[in-house]
Amino acid sequence: MNETDFKNRIYIDPFTADKEILDSAASNPILQEILNQTQKMDEDIRGIMDAVETPDGLKEKLLAIPQTDETESASEKTSKMLAERPAANSSFFQYFAIASSLMLALGVTFSLTYNSGPSSAEIAFGNEVINHLYHESVEIEAINSGLSLDLVAMPMVANAMTGIGTRLVSNSFITKIPVRFAKPCIIIPAYDSVHLMIEGSEGAVSVFVINNSPVSIEYKINDDRFNGIVVPMSNGNMILVGEANEDLGEYKQLFSDNIEWVI
Amino acid sequence: MSDIPVLYGSNKKQRYESLVAALYQDVFRYALWLCKNKPLAEDLVQETFLRAWRALESLQNDKAAKAWLFTILRRENARLYERYRPELVDIEGQAIAERDENEPDFKMDRELLHNAINRLESEYREPLLLQVIGGFSGKEIAAILDLNNNTVMTRLFRARSKLKVEFGSEDPGPAAEQPTD
Numbered sequence: 178m179n180e181t182d183f184k185n186r187i188y189i190d191p192f193t194a195d196k197e198i199l200d201s202a203a204s205n206p207i208l209q210e211i212l213n214q215t216q217k218m219d220e221d222i223r224g225i226m227d228a229v230e231t232p233d234g235l236k237e238k239l240l241a242i243p244q245t246d247e248t249e250s251a252s253e254k255t256s257k258m259l260a261e262r263p264a265a266n267s268s269f270f271q272y273f274a275i276a277s278s279l280m281l282a283l284g285v286t287f288s289l290t291y292n293s294g295p296s297s298a299e300i301a302f303g304n305e306v307i308n309h310l311y312h313e314s315v316e317i318e319a320i321n322s323g324l325s326l327d328l329v330a331m332p333m334v335a336n337a338m339t340g341i342g343t344r345l346v347s348n349s350f351i352t353k354i355p356v357r358f359a360k361p362c363i364i365i366p367a368y369d370s371v372h373l374m375i376e377g378s379e380g381a382v383s384v385f386v387i388n389n390s391p392v393s394i395e396y397k398i399n400d401d402r403f404n405g406i407v408v409p410m411s412n413g414n415m416i417l418v419g420e421a422n423e424d425l426g427e428y429k430q431l432f433s434d435n436i437e438w439v440i
Numbered sequence: 441m442s443d444i445p446v447l448y449g450s451n452k453k454q455r456y457e458s459l460v461a462a463l464y465q466d467v468f469r470y471a472l473w474l475c476k477n478k479p480l481a482e483d484l485v486q487e488t489f490l491r492a493w494r495a496l497e498s499l500q501n502d503k504a505a506k507a508w509l510f511t512i513l514r515r516e517n518a519r520l521y522e523r524y525r526p527e528l529v530d531i532e533g534q535a536i537a538e539r540d541e542n543e544p545d546f547k548m549d550r551e552l553l554h555n556a557i558n559r560l561e562s563e564y565r566e567p568l569l570l571q572v573i574g575g576f577s578g579k580e581i582a583a584i585l586d587l588n589n590n591t592v593m594t595r596l597f598r599a600r601s602k603l604k605v606e607f608g609s610e611d612p613g614p615a616a617e618q619p620t621d
Contacts, residue, residue: 390519
């Protein structure tokens with residue numbers, strides 16, 4: 178084996194167990210020296226990596242994640258319960274519940290950031306979604322004017338969902354909704370997203386699911402024409418956008434309950 | 441190296457704890473090389489393990505745990521850059537400075553190598569670090585980086601060639617005749 182061939186092989190894997198490589202090195206001092214130098218360089222790189230010390234307390238923070246995650250889920254459930262139970266609005270219950278929530282919040286030690294509203298990046302993300310709608314205006318106008326009457330078959334909807342790492346837990350709910358459009362789309366480069374259009378009471382309602390980082394808080398988006406809502410999910414976001422007067426609450430509930438992420 | 445089982449225990453929490461204990465240091469080191477900022481790397485690692493915890497049931501083959509974590513980490517890093525681009529301080533020399541080496545020559549060589557790795561284009565640096573830090577095979581690196589196997593081989597070859605050239609132990613000429621991507 179000549180020197181060039183030898184280098185071509187060991188530069189890919191200096192610690193190869195390939196007998197041909199090892200025999201060549203054993204019988205040729207020059208090749209052996211090249212092998213030794215290349216292996217030493219890898220050991221030095223590994224040494225540099227090992228010299229990086231992990232921050233104090235990082236392991237403990239990571240080990241605390243299961244407990245913290247459960248605490249957050251409990252806190253979310255408490256908030257949801259309060260929102261869904263108007264009968265429980267006695268002032269005593271309210272104060273008790275607020276105090277409980279505060280206690281839960283104080284127990285959260287994991288360094289996630291909680292904001293009172295969406296960040297500027299999240300607002301920009303919402304704007305991107307609305308901008309995207311104007312690229313699909315032909316489809317939207319076709320639905321709004323009643324020209325688009327074709328229903329997308331369920332396998333097509335399922336296929337579009339699968340493409341971004343999600344699936345519908347139950348197909349039955351969506352069979353009751355006229356889906357006119359279901360395609361992969363690009364809202365943010367490098368992230369997969371799917372765009373469904375269903376027929377709402379005021380016209381087309383777009384449902385986007387994108388596998389970018391979940392937003393910190395659910396928030397509304399709108400412009401002169403559209404209104405929408407960005408909903409964080411476990412591994413991405415769902416965005417619903419319809420015409421200004423469209424009531425999105427029912428759709429939000431339906432899709433939130435039925436979309437499951439599959440990593 | 442990457443196929444060592446790391447998930448022990450009879451329940452999800454125990455399996456998660458064994459995953460953390462076995463791999464959190466390598467995940468942090470890789471995160472630091474990816475984002476070049478310690479606080480950010482720490483956040484990335486926490487976010488990575490949070491997602492790992494939530495999706496632990498989906499990890500069917502525990503031998504693939506390390507590749508799985510590194511894939512989540514790379515995705516989180518990309519998300520971070522999508523949301524905002526913080527000003528980064530290059531880690532040049534920081535890692536070296538942390539270890540108290542008594543041999544100045546040894547330390548200088550390591551610093552030179554460290555800087556040379558930093559200067560590598562990311563397309564060459566990433567597969568090299570995945571191989572050295574992660575112990576991943578070419579196929580595993582190809583899967584993590586979403587490249588084909590030949591491209592990974594070529595990039596590994598070029599990464600080491602470039603480092604050798606930096607150190608003057610390699611003529612930049614003939615060894616650069618590897619197949620193209």
